[in-house]
Amino acid sequence: MSHQCDRCGKPATVHEVTVHAGEKVERNLCQECAREEGLVAGPHAPINELITKFVMSHGAAAKKQSAQSPRAKPCPVCGITLAQFKQSGLLGCPSCYTSFADALAPLIERMQQGATHHSGKTPRRAGATVDRHERIALLRRQLHDAIQAEQYERAASLRDQIIQTGEPVAPSSDTPDPQNACGGDDGREAP
Amino acid sequence: MTHEADQPIEWLRCDAPASDVVITSRVRLARNFAGFPFTGRADTSERAQILRIAQSQILDADLAPKVMWVDITELSDTERRVLVERHLISSNHAEGDQPRAVAVSSPDERLAIMVNEEDHLRIQVIRAGLDLTDAFEQANTADDKIESRADFAFSPRFGYLTACPTNVGTGLRVSAMLHLPALRLTGDLEKVKRAAKGMNLAVRGFFGEGSEAAGDLYQISNQTTLGRSEREILQQFEQVVVPRIMEFERSARLTLAQKRPYFFEDQIFRALAILRSARLMKIEEAMTLLGVVRLGIVSSLINDVPLATLHNLILNVQTAHLQRTHKRNMSQRERRIERAALIRNALKEPNHG
Ligand SMILES: [Zn+2]
Ligand SMILES: [Zn+2]
Numbered sequence: 001m002s003h004q005c006d007r008c009g010k011p012a013t014v015h016e017v018t019v020h021a022g023e024k025v026e027r028n029l030c031q032e033c034a035r036e037e038g039l040v041a042g043p044h045a046p047i048n049e050l051i052t053k054f055v056m057s058h059g060a061a062a063k064k065q066s067a068q069s070p071r072a073k074p075c076p077v078c079g080i081t082l083a084q085f086k087q088s089g090l091l092g093c094p095s096c097y098t099s100f101a102d103a104l105a106p107l108i109e110r111m112q113q114g115a116t117h118h119s120g121k122t123p124r125r126a127g128a129t130v131d132r133h134e135r136i137a138l139l140r141r142q143l144h145d146a147i148q149a150e151q152y153e154r155a156a157s158l159r160d161q162i163i164q165t166g167e168p169v170a171p172s173s174d175t176p177d178p179q180n181a182c183g184g185d186d187g188r189e190a191p
Numbered sequence: 192m193t194h195e196a197d198q199p200i201e202w203l204r205c206d207a208p209a210s211d212v213v214i215t216s217r218v219r220l221a222r223n224f225a226g227f228p229f230t231g232r233a234d235t236s237e238r239a240q241i242l243r244i245a246q247s248q249i250l251d252a253d254l255a256p257k258v259m260w261v262d263i264t265e266l267s268d269t270e271r272r273v274l275v276e277r278h279l280i281s282s283n284h285a286e287g288d289q290p291r292a293v294a295v296s297s298p299d300e301r302l303a304i305m306v307n308e309e310d311h312l313r314i315q316v317i318r319a320g321l322d323l324t325d326a327f328e329q330a331n332t333a334d335d336k337i338e339s340r341a342d343f344a345f346s347p348r349f350g351y352l353t354a355c356p357t358n359v360g361t362g363l364r365v366s367a368m369l370h371l372p373a374l375r376l377t378g379d380l381e382k383v384k385r386a387a388k389g390m391n392l393a394v395r396g397f398f399g400e401g402s403e404a405a406g407d408l409y410q411i412s413n414q415t416t417l418g419r420s421e422r423e424i425l426q427q428f429e430q431v432v433v434p435r436i437m438e439f440e441r442s443a444r445l446t447l448a449q450k451r452p453y454f455f456e457d458q459i460f461r462a463l464a465i466l467r468s469a470r471l472m473k474i475e476e477a478m479t480l481l482g483v484v485r486l487g488i489v490s491s492l493i494n495d496v497p498l499a500t501l502h503n504l505i506l507n508v509q510t511a512h513l514q515r516t517h518k519r520n521m522s523q524r525e526r527r528i529e530r531a532a533l534i535r536n537a538l539k540e541p542n543h544g
């Protein structure tokens with residue numbers, strides 16, 4: 001499976017699959033050429049190591065129409081674009097997580113070994129301001145998933161977290177639909 | 192700067208659990224204040240504002256009996272390098288003139304909080320040997336105390352929001368600095384490195400990202416921060432991952448001692464002899480030989496050199512520490528001369544107190 005760089009012939013380390021108008025185009029590039037084409041992050045090593053293979057639904061074609069493309073819309077809070085994030089590997093502000101949610105979610109899932117949701121500490125002050133129902137609904141949904149997946153250790157830890165909130169482990173009829181739990185993630189973010 | 196080389200710095204302790212292989216355990220929490228851009232996107236005045244908020248919150252939070260606030264922009268290059276060599280700040284954090292600081296618990300240096308690194312706060316706690324649970328407790332308590340006066344950027348879905356999505360969720364990075372000289376000598380190091388990567392760990396040299404392994408010291412750390420709780424991440428790392436690598440190294444040491452005793456002892460006493468005799472010493476060579484001598488000490492082959500002496504040397508042969516000791520900038524040649532002299536003096540026979 002050793003490919004050569006399409007541009008310079010050196011061993012390729014970056015394999016890009018572009019889906020454009022239903023057609024799959026595969027390209028192989030060495031690290032330098034990939035960097036020149038803006039496909040991998042420059043100075044920031046972790047992301048650079050992680051994004052060696054990815055699928056983009058926009059590609060070379062989208063670059064040309066970048067000005068009008070909705071993908072090029074900057075984060076309304078800090079003003080960075082998705083392209084800038086891909087260059088540096090760094091987001092501009094907490095709100096970027098909502099501004100670029102569509103593009104970030106699959107990327108985060110890949111970086112984080114398939115994980116999509118936080119399971120761990122919640123800041124106490126945030127706990128008071130973030131919609132409490134949302135948080136508990138999310139925990140319950142995670143508990144449900146953990147039991148389905150027979151991850152009993154995780155299930156026990158989630159159950160404990162729910163008990164700590166003082167709420168019943170099973171939802172009562174007046175709690176919001178757990179489906180809404182992932183809807184708004186902006187509880188804590190910059191105004 | 193009030194650092195003194197002979198203070199009881201945490202990572203130079205020698206009585207710690209599993210210290211035959213594990214030099215230090217480290218825990219880091221990434222946090223950002225809500226309502227500000229991340230550091231890289233913040234302009235100078237925003238960074239100054241973040242710095243002021245962090246300073247008052249950290250110094251008022253009663254995080255340790257004594258906490259030292261160091262404004263990095265006021266330091267000389269050598270002083271900045273000293274902080275890097277002591278693993279209190281990253282090399283990135285040492286560069287540039289934008290507002291930035293580090294808060295350090297003194298004199299133990301167990302707690303170090305970088306302000307305006309890639310994230311607004313990087314709360315780091317270190318312990319000698321394998322003791323991640325204790326390190327995490329201290330970091331977690333510091334986080335609680337700071338958080339009680341601040342709003343951190345947080346979302347229920349993604350957890351603590353960080354500048355780089357590789358840190359999002361818990362913001363928790365756990366790492367261990369491991370001494371793996373026997374695996375190098377038996378030629379099994381690459382195999383173990385591959386195994387570590389297979390367990391989804393990052394493997395780095397003594398000075399972090401991209402650095403070469405000096406003195407056969409390697410840092411391993413978790414790569415994922417989202418989807419598992421802090422306790423789960425810790426437990427997996429401390430009870431599964433590190434012990435597995437530790438066992439590889441211990442069995443390599445045993446194999447060497449039993450099957451190739453002359454080679455093993457020759458490597459160790461040859462290293463000690465060079466350190467006791469050399470007149471010019473490069474940093475790379477010093478680190479390699481000191482690492483091999485450390486192996487001789489923990490294997491009870493070398494009995495006249497205290498482990499503490501050796502750990503002190505690992506720190507004090509570093510370039511910035513050497514220049515600080517001599518209170519001047521030195522040429523490379525001068526450093527090699529002074530480094531060799533420092534080592535000869537510390538390892539002199541018969542052993543000093
Ligand atoms: Zn190329
Ligand atoms: Zn933003």
